[in-house]
Amino acid sequence: MKAIAVQPGAGIPEIVERPVPEPAPGEALVRIHRVGVDGTDYEVIEGSHGGVPDGDERLVLGHEAVGIVEDANGTALEEGQYVVPTVRRPPADVETNDYFERGEPDMAPEGEYVERGIVGAHGYMAEYITSPADTLVPIPADLAEWGFLVEPISITEKALEHMYATRSAFDWQPESALVLGNGSLGLLTVAMFTTTLDYDRVYCLGQRDRPDPSIDIIERLGATYIDSRETPLSEIPAAYEPMDIVYEATGYAKHAFESVDALAPNGVAALLGVPADWSFEIDGGRLHRELVLHNKAIVGSVNSNRDHFEAAVDTLAALPKEVFETITTGIYGLEAVDHAFPKATTTVPAGHGSTTVPDDDTTIKTAVEFTGI
């Protein structure tokens, strides 16, 4: 079968031949429909995050997948059922650990997990995958074409659960939310705040010029677009209003700290990005004081567990399809797979012939299609 693999830091993704995997007891065989591409994939391609399984040179990419059960292999799944696989698995040398036993692999520290398509385990960009039945979350057939969005939505489901938990010791009635970043995760989150969470006032911070499809969808959702070149994060409370929630999906490290200023009293900032080292000056005294005197909180959130995937399937059903159509700027078959990675501009070492498609600034989210529905 064909798969899409990368040698992290040494090239752009390429099509490789792999044997069709055999499901072990308790696993099902899944025929992959579509797999989304996100910022983490680019970090893996560049070699700045993640890594190949021990003994391998290449990593099969992909962690945002949807497929159809081809062989239930005696599990409770039904053949022909569409499913979305979760991402974390126990490390190669152990069968399970406390985090997986509790259904909370998203809370496992480094070393206690691998992530399919990211670190230590091959991903889902292949014609077939196998996975334990309890890691395959059913999704209705009529949503399957957008099933590759379940994983990113599950990331926000988890962040929301943790944000609300931080504020659960008192009567908190949030009305305003600011999403930092108008990439696909930011836009899905804006849609969740305006639609399923029914916030009164939702804002999205970005850096794009009009006309732009992401600005259009922000405004069609009833949210307000804020251009960070005109209104920096820390000036948003004065220009608009202080925010009950700030949701950071930029990976821009200064946002973690400027968020404190953007919050309303008793507000919470969720951090989702994974920036590289970067030293800069802050007024740490003021930020510390502000956190204390206004009971503010910051919560980091990574990955998601099966409960969040299940919530994400419900959210996917509730969001307007128009959002998915706008966000998904391209779905490419294997014959055009380079177009699915328009931002993979890694310099290709001599001897590795590949093409690099420049980022044309119209791409929001792409996916690779292995089999049609």
Added chain:
Amino acid sequence: MKAIAVQPGAGIPEIVERPVPEPAPGEALVRIHRVGVDGTDYEVIEGSHGGVPDGDERLVLGHEAVGIVEDANGTALEEGQYVVPTVRRPPADVETNDYFERGEPDMAPEGEYVERGIVGAHGYMAEYITSPADTLVPIPADLAEWGFLVEPISITEKALEHMYATRSAFDWQPESALVLGNGSLGLLTVAMFTTTLDYDRVYCLGQRDRPDPSIDIIERLGATYIDSRETPLSEIPAAYEPMDIVYEATGYAKHAFESVDALAPNGVAALLGVPADWSFEIDGGRLHRELVLHNKAIVGSVNSNRDHFEAAVDTLAALPKEVFETITTGIYGLEAVDHAFPKATTTVPAGHGSTTVPDDDTTIKTAVEFTGI
């Protein structure tokens, strides 16, 4: 009656004459037994925090009080009952607001409250005070001598409630806690972690040389003293262990950020201090990434509500009395009131005759006694 008042920023506390207050309907008259002195009092004295009520020149100090009901004035309180008053009240121009209605004045933003003895309302360093009956928390007579410690303990009760809330979205089993600061609040919190909360491993960061009574009590409680001059906060995980909880009670702004490094995965840092502005460089990229990839949280916490005071009375009953005796290095009557403020080194403007007692480094906590039990 006699009271202890200060002109913020212009002198050290002095004894003033005030009329005995008359309880309004719903209020009781309380004869004050003791009032503790803490870091906030020094900030008020220096004029760096808080402020006098409109129209006044001086503020009666004191927010950590215990007294006896002298006139219940038709309320449900009993005369002769010992009580501890809470600190926040509605602003002078309103009777109540949503925060007070909900019993959560501790979550009110600036402008929506005054604080007795700190900002906008006179405090408890007086022979008599009046207060609404529902702001007076009963305390058993046999604990009354230590009742001035209920307010600081309530501060930690609130911080703990919020810390645990931030971690309530998953199965969290904290075992290690690090308290930053071996002042009275830090030491009370160490005692809570080792005694009422029964943590396996408790650490306290300070800057004192042995022999020192605060180090002695830390060790008698079964906790580990860490000298920050030998082991800075960010090196504690390597030298000791990463911490499930970091509780900051130093007001040292860098601690807010270094705490992220000191935390174990899924840990939470509570910030309690109120530092002044201070700009410095941090590796914001690394801290942001660390918060995200290890699901860490930071929560600011200020003040406390009646529920926290009630919990604090139970905690006071459960903690070893030895802790209170060690922490309380001096209780002074009005004739020796200067000794209750050994750190009040404000330069006294010409014309204001007062003494300044230098900080001899043996003081942990003092209290003023107005009437014996």
